[in-house]
Amino acid sequence: MEEGVVNEILQGPLRDVFDSKQLITDISGSGNNWAVGHKVFGSLYQEQILEKLRKSAEHCDCLQCFFVIHSMGGGTGSGLGTFLLKVLEDEFPEVYRFVTSVYPSGEDDVITSPYNSMLAMKELNEHADCVLPIDNQSLFDIISKIDLMVNSGKLGTAIKPKSLVTSSAGAFKKRQEKPFDAMNNIVANLLLNLTSSARFEGSLNMDLNEISMNLVPFPQLHYLVSSLTPLYTLADVNIPSRRLDQMFSDAFSKDHQLIQADPKHSLYLACALMVRGNVQISDLRRNIERLKPSLRFVSWNQEGWKTSLCSVPPVGHSHSLLALANNTCVKPTFIELRERFTRLYKKRAHLHHYLQIEGMEESCFTEAMSSLSALIQEYNQLDATKSMPAEDLPRLRVAV
Amino acid sequence: MSIVTVQLGQCGNQIGFEVFDALFSDSHCPQGLCSKRENEAYQASCKERFFSEEENGVPIARAVLVDMEPKVINQTLSKAAHSGRWKYGQHSCFCQKQGSGNNWAYGYSVHGPRHEESIMNLIQKEVEKCDSLNGFLIIMSMAGGTGSGLGAFVTQNLQDRYSNSLKMNQIIWPYGTGEVIVQNYNSILTLSHLYRSSDALLIHENDAVHKICAKLMNIKQISFRDINQVLAHQLGSVFQPTYSGEGSFHYRRNPLGDLMENLVPHPEFKMLGVRNIPQMSENSLAYSTFTWAGLLKHLRQMLISNAKMEEGIDWQVRPPLSGLPMLGKMSLNKEFHFNTSIANLVILRGKDVHSAELGAFKDPALYTSWLEPVHAFSVWKTQRAFSKYEKSAALVSNSQFLVKPLDMIVGKAWNMFASKAYIHQYTKFGIEEEDFLDSFTLLEQVIASYCNLGF
Numbered sequence: 001m002e003e004g005v006v007n008e009i010l011q012g013p014l015r016d017v018f019d020s021k022q023l024i025t026d027i028s029g030s031g032n033n034w035a036v037g038h039k040v041f042g043s044l045y046q047e048q049i050l051e052k053l054r055k056s057a058e059h060c061d062c063l064q065c066f067f068v069i070h071s072m073g074g075g076t077g078s079g080l081g082t083f084l085l086k087v088l089e090d091e092f093p094e095v096y097r098f099v100t101s102v103y104p105s106g107e108d109d110v111i112t113s114p115y116n117s118m119l120a121m122k123e124l125n126e127h128a129d130c131v132l133p134i135d136n137q138s139l140f141d142i143i144s145k146i147d148l149m150v151n152s153g154k155l156g157t158a159i160k161p162k163s164l165v166t167s168s169a170g171a172f173k174k175r176q177e178k179p180f181d182a183m184n185n186i187v188a189n190l191l192l193n194l195t196s197s198a199r200f201e202g203s204l205n206m207d208l209n210e211i212s213m214n215l216v217p218f219p220q221l222h223y224l225v226s227s228l229t230p231l232y233t234l235a236d237v238n239i240p241s242r243r244l245d246q247m248f249s250d251a252f253s254k255d256h257q258l259i260q261a262d263p264k265h266s267l268y269l270a271c272a273l274m275v276r277g278n279v280q281i282s283d284l285r286r287n288i289e290r291l292k293p294s295l296r297f298v299s300w301n302q303e304g305w306k307t308s309l310c311s312v313p314p315v316g317h318s319h320s321l322l323a324l325a326n327n328t329c330v331k332p333t334f335i336e337l338r339e340r341f342t343r344l345y346k347k348r349a350h351l352h353h354y355l356q357i358e359g360m361e362e363s364c365f366t367e368a369m370s371s372l373s374a375l376i377q378e379y380n381q382l383d384a385t386k387s388m389p390a391e392d393l394p395r396l397r398v399a400v
Numbered sequence: 401m402s403i404v405t406v407q408l409g410q411c412g413n414q415i416g417f418e419v420f421d422a423l424f425s426d427s428h429c430p431q432g433l434c435s436k437r438e439n440e441a442y443q444a445s446c447k448e449r450f451f452s453e454e455e456n457g458v459p460i461a462r463a464v465l466v467d468m469e470p471k472v473i474n475q476t477l478s479k480a481a482h483s484g485r486w487k488y489g490q491h492s493c494f495c496q497k498q499g500s501g502n503n504w505a506y507g508y509s510v511h512g513p514r515h516e517e518s519i520m521n522l523i524q525k526e527v528e529k530c531d532s533l534n535g536f537l538i539i540m541s542m543a544g545g546t547g548s549g550l551g552a553f554v555t556q557n558l559q560d561r562y563s564n565s566l567k568m569n570q571i572i573w574p575y576g577t578g579e580v581i582v583q584n585y586n587s588i589l590t591l592s593h594l595y596r597s598s599d600a601l602l603i604h605e606n607d608a609v610h611k612i613c614a615k616l617m618n619i620k621q622i623s624f625r626d627i628n629q630v631l632a633h634q635l636g637s638v639f640q641p642t643y644s645g646e647g648s649f650h651y652r653r654n655p656l657g658d659l660m661e662n663l664v665p666h667p668e669f670k671m672l673g674v675r676n677i678p679q680m681s682e683n684s685l686a687y688s689t690f691t692w693a694g695l696l697k698h699l700r701q702m703l704i705s706n707a708k709m710e711e712g713i714d715w716q717v718r719p720p721l722s723g724l725p726m727l728g729k730m731s732l733n734k735e736f737h738f739n740t741s742i743a744n745l746v747i748l749r750g751k752d753v754h755s756a757e758l759g760a761f762k763d764p765a766l767y768t769s770w771l772e773p774v775h776a777f778s779v780w781k782t783q784r785a786f787s788k789y790e791k792s793a794a795l796v797s798n799s800q801f802l803v804k805p806l807d808m809i810v811g812k813a814w815n816m817f818a819s820k821a822y823i824h825q826y827t828k829f830g831i832e833e834e835d836f837l838d839s840f841t842l843l844e845q846v847i848a849s850y851c852n853l854g855f
Contacts, residue, residue, distance in 0.1 A: 213825050217822045398844045
């Protein structure tokens with residue numbers, strides 16, 4: 001809803017990739033106000049948005065999925081973005097809606113981000129098929145780790161230049177001034193790996209509709225924690241299989257998650273491993289066997305693994321792994337979100353900016369809060385089963 | 401008589417390709433170890449069964465390829481065409497764009513009815529190319545969405561439209577751990593539906609084939625291609641031509657019918673398993689010799705101890721002494737359980753095949769009481785060696801082979817069902833909780849029936 005960012009893209013190296021007729025911009029922006037984005041710009045631009053969506057959809061032989069990419073803390077991405085979700089659901093009910101959401105970190109500089117995030121969460125709960133939450137702190141930690149490896153200059157451990165997950169020309173020097181480019185690059189890689197099996201051949205394909213089918217056991221619980229490995233490849237030509245196994249171990253370590261979360265110490269509902277490159281089914285199975293004992297799965301899904309093998313690795317790597325986990329470790333993120341919201345809301349701080357928008361009432365806030373609380377409660381209930389032993393339920397008995 | 405193969409889903413198509421390739425390679429193998437005339441008769445029989453002729457002489461597989469997304473079919477078609485030796489028909493495939501999302505309900509209730517006409521037309525065209533149709537071989541997996549759901553739908557349709565032809569489903573049993581999270585749901589829905597509409601279910605377990613690749617073939621980094629090739633070898637050893645009877649040198653014309661007649665005497669018992677021996681890497685083959693006595697001894701013990709391959713066989717298991725009652729019902733947990741058979745078929749291929757001694761397989765102690773061994777046991781033979789093995793034997797068995805895996809799948813599916821996890825994904829497309837319950841009931845019945853065979 002402001003022109004700066006879109007103009008920059010249109011003047012950048014990828015300007016030909018985007019169809020300039022498929023862009024919608026306004027001038028003043030949403031002022032970090034979810035209500036402005038959702039209610040004001042939503043109704044203003046609904047027709048235009050629908051028209052452009054229909055046009056894009058017409059070009060497709062078979063439309064399977066929408067990717068909505070936005071942040072939760074601002075006004076446009078958060079407000080208009082979630083408005084769009086409802087539009088997509090109404091207009092294209094059979095098409096999956098995948099949302100990549102950047103959640104506000106602890107030291108977020110937008111004061112109203114708790115309000116925006118909370119209001120957006122309700123929409124995500126109700127209208128998204130699958131959400132991949134991401135936070136800037138984790139992304140920043142990842143690129144710091146990469147920088148450390150690059151600059152440590154350990155003897156003999158030169159990093160292949162094109163293999164960095166965040167590689168782009170001259171990225172190193174600019175890192176200090178433009179960390180967001182590198183951080184966003186990681187998210188881009190996430191989406192690349194997510195769609196790799198749909199774009200390339202492999203011995204065990206996995207389409208986007210399979211992600212939702214396998215990883216969302218109950219409609220509400222559709223938040224997936226993602227992790228990406230490897231972040232870089234060493235220049236070693238000889239990659240022993242230990243390196244391959246290391247890749248699997250890394251995928252389950254805290255340092256590789258794209259959101260602050262610790263899946264290993266929480267409860268898994270389901271887990272998907274999307275492997276690219278020269279990896280075969282036996283490697284996959286060996287690693288699952290190896291890692292399984294240290295992971296806690298919910299009692300009714302003890303073998304809750306979904307796997308896929310794509311033959312084509314990402315540029316500069318010989319193999320890569322994207323792990324998507326439906327895990328109760330997202331709960332702390334939501335609890336923290338609720339706490340930050342409550343602190344602001346108790347004082348009614350900045351509330352007038354929202355309430356003065358037509359269509360906004362206090363009930364919007366309280367409803368959003370209960371929606372989130374209900375979600376947290378579901379995760380709590382699942383966590384409570386963590387320590388219970390897995391019981392085999394009595395089966396149907398038939399007369400012989 | 402000809403067999404039309406329907407390949408469904410990624411698994412079905414990948415395996416189908418390997419099967420036709422194995423059949424073709426074997427029938428053109430120069431080491432048939434038999435006379436030229438014999439070899440030609442074998443080739444001709446194999447060709448009639450599985451391939452039709454095109455003008456420029458390249459045989460075309462009698463197959464219909466179905467998948468709900470295009471990548472695998474395109475790959476399969478081009479692999480066959482590139483081999484230059486055989487290929488698939490140009491218009492034999494049906495393909496969509498969006499896949500089935502591992503959702504049985506989507507494959508069965510959405511894709512099925514939507515594409516019924518197109519798919520059945522393709523099959524009809526293939527059937528018309530046959531002089532005389534023996535039946536259908538349907539290759540599918542249980543774990544995914546297309547093979548399992550659409551496969552069940554297509555089989556049902558085949559039953560309605562070709563009620564006089566036989567249908568045998570080749571079903572791939574997924575790995576116990578994780579290929580697909582909802583694989584147990586998809587499996588029970590598939591099995592229960594196929595039980596009602598198919599004539600026989602020939603089941604191949606990924607876990608078992610994987611072990612064969614690891615232990616017998618010594619493959620270090622096992623790929624799906626390796627697994628599929630072992631599977632194709634097993635299927636080839638069953639379906640390649642054999643003599644039509646004792647003392648005859650003409651090739652059997654009705655393999656599917658004979659198989660069903662021998663192995664599926666009762667509709668409650670349709671689950672067949674395959675074992676074959678020997679199985680080894682080509683390198684080792686050059687250094688090995690076999691005797692029929694040795695091969696058959698191992699095969700028999702594999703049968704009664706329910707071993708999946710010729711290594712690690714439990715030789716402690718013995719048939720119960722005849723006349724004494726079985727002590728207690730078959731417990732699914734017992735270690736030394738003896739595998740009771742309803743019917744067995746042994747297929748022998750290679751040198752001196754007529755000297756093979758099969759008396760041990762006719763022991764009544766191996767079988768249930770309601771069939772005489774003379775009816776329960778049959779043999780097919782040919783002198784013509786299979787796929788470079790000087791002597792090879794395959795066993796197709798209707799026995800308690802699959803009770804334990806079936807029980808495990810039903811148990812896991814039941815646990816998940818009790819928590820209602822993922823059910824909304826199925827009800828979205830018209831498969832209700834009742835359908836699940838029906839499937840559970842049917843399969844519990846099958847498990848119970850097989851368990852009680854010892855009496």
